Amino acid sequence: MDLLEHAGKRVLAAHGVPVPIGHLAVDVEQAVAAGAAIGYPVAVKAQVPVGGRGKAGGIKVAGDAEEVAAATAAILGMSIKGHVVRRVWVEEALAAARELYLSFTFDRSAKRHLGLLSGRGGVDIEEVAAEYPEAIHRFHVDPLDGLSSAAAQAAVDGAGITGDAAEPLADLLVKLFDAYVAEDAELVEVNPLAVVADGRVLALDAKVILDDNAAWRHPGWEEWRDLEDLDPRERAARERGLTYVGLDGSVGIIGNGAGLVMSTLDVVAQAGGRAANFLDVGGGASADVITAALEVVNADPAVRAIFVNIFGGITRGEEVANGIVEALGRVDLHSPIVVRLDGTNAEEGRAILASHESDRLISRPTMEVAAATAVDLAGSAAR
């Protein structure tokens, strides 16, 4: 789950990472009240789950109540990379004497955590990384040992950051790493991390991605989930426990396993069609999960045919077939379903499907033939 800036900052602040004082506002009145409480100048910042807000005009500095009202009115309702702004974060505007970059994530190849620290933070960090890789200090943290104060100090030295900011920065590294581990984050990223005139080091922005696999030990995450800005199709899928990504074609795709579903997208493209979505039911899907997946794909008005591609390992063929049959009876399906079923208990599954075969439910023996059939049906439905 990607946290918006305000939620990310609250998470970091709870672990002692210094952040500017701020308040969330959903309208001009709340924003003006926040400005008055904080004291001017304040920054009014669009809360959307994408970068590049500043460049898009989604961040404005306001020197008095009138300017806060004008900035908020301009930003609310604005669309940034397809995301309509429904909330702004009003916070004390701090002038950065220096902008740094700091993040923690997991390094797949080293099997250890990876810290990135740079004295050249700010909006162009990726260009800096590409052109001057030596400007980004990389350091690993062993998951069993954690990040000690001494190791944090060494990282600050390694990044070539000296002066009064060095000590508070090392302290902040330890706190940010604590937040990364304790909050089960996949990423914590602060850009810019600002050194302000009075010598304090603060997180002026916060990008936090939480690991959905750990949600069971963080009941507090439900609060953030309500604020997520998701595609309605993706929200419906998530509520049913499915992995779904909306696309813009006409062939609905349901499969088990990310690799097979990606491969199905490729095979549909090779057959001349375009997928309407990526939907992975995961391993061991029950009949209910299959029915739910069909409901989600069916709800997309662009879908003209649905291709169910299952090769069962832990997923059992009869569960898949029963789920499809259940959906036929319960859901108002407006597209024909093409099924390719192989693997564990596939024979049982195929027998169930055979007894319901019609022009709305078509079984095909291979992935390629099934893809061609689904593409053909989607094409003829469109004409």
Place this chain on the structure above:
Amino acid sequence: MSILVDKSTRVVVQGLTGSQGRFHGLRNRAYGTNVVAGVTPGKGGTDVDGIPVFDTVADAVAATGCDASLVFVPARGAAAAVVEAADAGVALVVCITEGIPLHDEARTFAHLLRNCPGTRLLGPNCPGVISPGLANLGITPGEIALPGGPVGVVSRSGTLTYQALQELTQKGIGQTTCVGIGGDPVPGTGFIDCLRLFQADPDTRAVILIGEIGGADEEAAAAYIAAEMDKPVVAYVAGVTAPAGRRMGHAGAIVSGGKGGAAAKIEALQDAGASVVLSPTELGDRMVEVLATLS
């Protein structure tokens, strides 16, 4: 011959009394796998269809001499189950469970690396390993595999592993061993570990490698193939048309440096001399051609 598992592998199933553990544990035994024990805390002294159940892996090791573990424990307890097996000295731990939190995996990897050098972890979030006709540890449907070699299979994707086995079997091409390394960000056993084992296995004459978008493991495998392998490799990479994955902040872009897309992986594998197919359904035909060129 085979790699990783064979007839002599003595298997303990952690979570044998759960529904998945029971279903697949018994199915693995029916395949011919030497399943000698189960472990479920609190159920020691009972049995599942004649397979004795112990409270701990250490008890199972002491009583049965098991040397491989198959983990079906749910995600909340799976990392601890892997650590328990490794601490008990089990040489191969195969973790089928998906959905283990990243930080639990990170601590588990670090623990195994530091304290259990004699243990190899396969997975998590993988279909397991099957040496056709000898042993099946995991959820691969055994009937789609064909014993006798000469092809080794290694794959990041579970279901595409099955697809590859089926394509080979339908062409009458047997497999030595098929390893699903799993789709989690950090597999305990990687492509290169398996390629090295296949290269050293005298009965494996060619290898199928199945990758997918994300990370740089396929590029690293390509470098290994170019430098160390003289056996032919047929490869497939899923996700040519897949939507861009979730963006991991600037850090993701900085670390990947633009790698991770299917095109770069396919190019790296081709440059390494691998024969790359664009659909998993072409794997069987291509392997027929490749095997025909071997004397």
